[in-house]
Amino acid sequence: MKVAVNIARVIVGVLFIFSGLVKANDPYGLSYKMQEFFEVWNFHLLDNYTLTFSVLMNAFEIIAGVAVLVGWRMRLFSWLLLLLIIFFTFLTGYALLSGKIKTCGCFGDCIPLTAKQSFIKDLVLLALILLIFAYCNKIKPLFKSSLSISVLTIVTVLSFGFQWYVMQYLPVKDCLPYKVGNNIVEQMKVPANAVLPITETVFIYEKGGKQYTFTDKFPADLDTYKFIDRKDRIIKEGYNYMPPIKDFKLTTLSGVDSTAQVIGQTIDYYFLFVKDFDGLSAKDSWYKEFSRIYKEAKVKDIPVYVVTAQGDLADKLFNQANDHLGVTIFTCDGTEIKTAARTKPCLVKMKGEVIDHKWGRAALSTVNP
Template sequence: MNKSRILGIVLIAVAVTMVVLGFAKPSVVDAFNIYWMATVAALIPAVLLLANKPTSATYVARIVVGSVFIVSGLIKANDTVGFGIKLEEYFDENALGAFWASFHDLALPISFFVSGIEVLLGLALLFGAQARLVSFALLGMTVFFGWLTYYTATCDGAQMAAMAAGESFDRVCVTDCGCFGDALRGSVGRSLTPWESFYKDLGLFFLTLVVLLYSGKIKLNKLKDNIIILPLALIIILLFGGWLFGWMFPTYFFVLSVIIFFLINSAVKGTDTKRSWILAGLLAVLTYGFAFYTYKYLPIKDYRPYAVGKNIKEQMKTADELGVKGTIYANVYLLENSETGEKKTMNSNIYLEQEVWKDEAWKIASTLPEPVVVQKGYEPPIATFVVMNADDSDIGEDILNNPNYSLMVVMYDMERTRGGDSAQKLKTLASGAQAAGVEIFAITASPYDLYETYRHENQLSIDFFTADEIFLKTIIRSNPGVVLLKDGKIIEKWSAAEMPDFESIQKEYMK
């Protein structure tokens, strides 16, 4: 029995098992049906392999995996700071353990590296460059991220089990995988759950096995390969990036990469290996150049609720205010019977509905630290807007209800705030705004001594307020960054690198 038939039998067995499990236990199927997509990802190549069509199976695997990696990588590269924040959650000592916590301070460099590698591996797979190396790298990434998402997906269950057993549970459960940054949340209302992300990685793993099996036969694309692979990949990238995420950039990026691929093929003489490495070098410059550009000048596509043109007050309206059904939460109790010693877990809603509290034998032994979702519904994109002044009073509402133009300077980490040129630009901006009677203030997550030192060193006569660091990073990725507000609406945002003078802002935006 050849290797093609063995893999086909394995994948068909997996697909059948997933079908049976999906119908026998519907709770394993997610709301986005990614479980069924993973099932199809095992089924289609299995059928092709068993039909003795390994080339077709390889084409399917290359097109799907390559396209997904390109879009996924570009979304991360568009917002490396946001991806870095998510990595910091995973690198918490209580999330993955002490070993991974050692990478916490390297989250941003890792986010750059991973986002670029995803794009380059996706392009290499579609172009047929260095297939053996690429297939092993893809397998390593899908296995690692599959383990990571499974580990986080089972965290809640492990927490419940520990609670039921009366044991302590110190792990931090990461409930949002951050696989597509804020893009999925901004386009469909929420990001993938850890289980949905695990199913995605599982589907990619099945397809990557096919690529790995036949990587020795994959060479730099010839005419036939290009005719089959590139148009279909373009369609998937267009649907995935343009339709689902409302972002055409991945499509343009892929078209430009294809042009570079054709130019290298026609202009460079020599072996496929030589052309592959030259192609890799040029595409790496293009990919990491884009990542660096968005890091310096802000993401070119902002999926967050603080994007230009959005009104923060509108984003904070509750389900009741909008007249829609909101998400229902409940606490989870560990109940212990003082007479029999029996233990059981129960959410607070059922506890009240069944009036368990009337039975004095049942005592609440402990409660999960975080409430669980009982029924998914509408949740405001922005839950709170808390900004504290020197008197420890929340002035968030005052900022949002200001009917006039105001300039909000975000400096979430004063130890890393860029000095020199940005400090001088900020001083010039503040002077111009104050002379025109426009309110300008700064918000930081740093302590008093740090921002006072910065203010005096740069002779900056503006008020400083404080807020949560993640909250400030969500508003704007730059440190410092400037936001123009009016009555809660974000008119424009600027990074430190492109901070304008006040006269330019007044002329273009204050009309």
């Protein structure tokens, strides 16, 4: 049994460290996934706290994984891991049974798992953690208590420090459709290996106070029924049939779609992605750096555009106050901006349709257009 417990410790510890690190690379990703769950459950009061929850959860997974491997305070951490995996299993089970959440974000966007895969993973982890929990008192620590505390202190600092870094400078590994090297136009196409879902059309009629559904066969006296509705029902789920980029559309403040015109350029140009302006002002260092970048680019005839979900606020900040920059502003779907920009704001250099470089908020001072 000792061997089985040690194997379980290694598997659980490594998986939790790996899971935490993958998600710590992009804390906003888990934050947005939490918002997706909260929206389904109508827990909108928690939306403003999802980033904090994300950072804490990612750090805890890493810390707990290390604690299990070194065998420190196993009674405490076996309890914490058991409670956490029960919670995770509930989430993935809900996602699987309800069908309202397609992916659970267990390993972030870099390793997407279906709800079914996530649920099976959590069931396996639950069994392993139960084994650790049952024999936690017999697990011997690898190091002296003082050394274990030192190791976990370093791990804690690194866990939070790494997340602070990526939230300022962008993820170290970008696994999203707007990563450097991707062609935006190509990403807007349905993948070549797409498998479309098989659907059937369902017609809903009413007669005598009762509703009836028909597909390809209708009763001979159909004219005595009252038509209610028509719906498409999925018979067999498809796979990979949605384009990675779905709603990238650049619209001027006057409502003109300029997407093809802008990304059809063959010259270099820049996008400043800003989903919203909560917590942002012209007094911030990023604004001063962007003002410098814009003015230097203008001298060189390099176009610079602001892309945001809040066009009026952007126009007020950049063009009606402060430096009166006169920057061209486009509105775009907020979800697309969240996908493209994991810091607020985020500068992207384009070469035609291809993303050439990206800078997070804290790196704008290094940009020389």
